[in-house]
Amino acid sequence: VSPGNVEFVQNRIQEFMSSSIYHKIKKNYKKQAKILKDENLTIFFHANLIKHEQKTDKVFVHGNITTIGAGGDKVVKKRTYEYKIAITNFTPQIVAFNVYSDVPHTEEWRIRHGK
Secondary structure, eight states: OOTTTHHHHHHHHHHHBOHHHHHHHHHHHHHHHHHHHHTTOEEEEEEEEEEEETTTTEEEEEEEEEEEOTTOOEEEEEEEEEEEEEEETTEEEEEEEEEESSSOOOHHHHHHTTO
């Protein structure tokens, strides 16, 4: 995602989010988009693991998110996207969504960590 395509990405994401989820994350996304534009940042994500947990029906996408500043400085952080998908009117939609800087919080992880 870059300052030039941030709105395009936002519109594409919106198409796959249920309205209840999109309205919850819209404010945060707009805030991040403003920072991206104002600070001329580029962000990309490299997935290292994609896992579907059958018991909870969650999908985990874990990898590294890299932010590159206008001067070329890079910051790399671990990131997990956790979501659930449901079919609504013959269209897949994200109905639950969470993002965090940690390993995937699978059912096994939650049991081990008492969550």
